[in-house]
Amino acid sequence: MEFVPFETVAYPALLVPEKPSPETSVGITSTVPIEIIFASGYIPVDLNNIFITDEDPTHLVERAETSGLPRNNCAWIKGIYSSVKKLGMKKVIGVAEGDCSNTFALMEVLAAEGVEVIPFKYPHSPKAEQAELLLKSLNGLVSALGGQSTSGRLHEAEKVKKEFDRIRSLVHEIDRLTWQEGKVTGEENHIWNVSTSDMMGNPSLFEKKARAFLEEVRERGSLPGGIKIGFIGVPPICGGLYGFLEELGVRVVFNEIQRQFSMPYPTSTLLEQYLLYTYPYDTQGRVEDIRHEIKRRGIQGLIHYVQSFCYRNMYDTIFRKTLGVPILTLECDRPGGIDGQLRTRIEAFVEMLRKKEIPH
Numbered sequence: 001m002e003f004v005p006f007e008t009v010a011y012p013a014l015l016v017p018e019k020p021s022p023e024t025s026v027g028i029t030s031t032v033p034i035e036i037i038f039a040s041g042y043i044p045v046d047l048n049n050i051f052i053t054d055e056d057p058t059h060l061v062e063r064a065e066t067s068g069l070p071r072n073n074c075a076w077i078k079g080i081y082s083s084v085k086k087l088g089m090k091k092v093i094g095v096a097e098g099d100c101s102n103t104f105a106l107m108e109v110l111a112a113e114g115v116e117v118i119p120f121k122y123p124h125s126p127k128a129e130q131a132e133l134l135l136k137s138l139n140g141l142v143s144a145l146g147g148q149s150t151s152g153r154l155h156e157a158e159k160v161k162k163e164f165d166r167i168r169s170l171v172h173e174i175d176r177l178t179w180q181e182g183k184v185t186g187e188e189n190h191i192w193n194v195s196t197s198d199m200m201g202n203p204s205l206f207e208k209k210a211r212a213f214l215e216e217v218r219e220r221g222s223l224p225g226g227i228k229i230g231f232i233g234v235p236p237i238c239g240g241l242y243g244f245l246e247e248l249g250v251r252v253v254f255n256e257i258q259r260q261f262s263m264p265y266p267t268s269t270l271l272e273q274y275l276l277y278t279y280p281y282d283t284q285g286r287v288e289d290i291r292h293e294i295k296r297r298g299i300q301g302l303i304h305y306v307q308s309f310c311y312r313n314m315y316d317t318i319f320r321k322t323l324g325v326p327i328l329t330l331e332c333d334r335p336g337g338i339d340g341q342l343r344t345r346i347e348a349f350v351e352m353l354r355k356k357e358i359p360h
């Protein structure tokens, strides 16, 4: 799939695997150790990206509702369900600990309908026990994907990690060029970071595209300055947010969860890498990461995106108490553009940030 600039599309044009084969692919519902999937001879397919880049994602949500999934349920879940059906996926890895109960229930629904569901756990345990339990999860995933000798296969996955460190560093550079040199838009940043979850199912093609993008970006001038904001929370289901913010003279210089998908910290092992990945654990790690990036990137305000019917919405109260910058909480339910009410709220927030900039 070719990269499409954001101006031409309602939804972010993610880099997604082309025509995944149900025989050789494994669907993923959230970021999991893809190094193990590749080392086991399978191709990971991030079902969130397949859903949101579908030519008609709203239809996928409705199709899941017609099949019996409740209207008052997260639309990402319904999109994932229909994407599994549409692609005819035979194997799906579901995060059984470290994600939401909706995912957990979805895995039961899919299993009841004949899909092989492989559970993966990010342990929520005291720090002392966490490493041991996560190592058990990594080995469990190796066995579930057919590894005879788990230690041998994990060793192979560590070699894949080394290769991916190099590819991920290209995305880290794209991220740096976003906030430090103003050469990458917030939406481009979102696309590259979020696409690291499965690397298009083709890491060498992904690397080639990332190198070509970096070359193109280095030739660009810097984008006009503006109010610097960050996005925190799960990736938005609605399109047009980034473009609208840019129209208002706002630059999105931080996409919190998407950046986490790119494994932004230097690590030596898979265990270390997935222990530092903040998304599946408690909010303390996320708060520390966001506070650090607010300071480093000069962020003046945050948009906390919350998905309708998601338990993570409750974290809003923690973020408001701990992050120390103005926060606008935006909620969307299903795919589509941003409506008049959301636009008005965003405009008012930007106006407030602009007034704060003027010295008294």
Ligand code: SF4
Pocket: 074, 075, 076, 077, 099, 100, 101, 102, 103, 234, 307, 309, 310, 311, 312
């Ligand atoms: S947005 Fe929330 S409810 Fe929906 S899949 Fe993600 S964590 Fe689960």
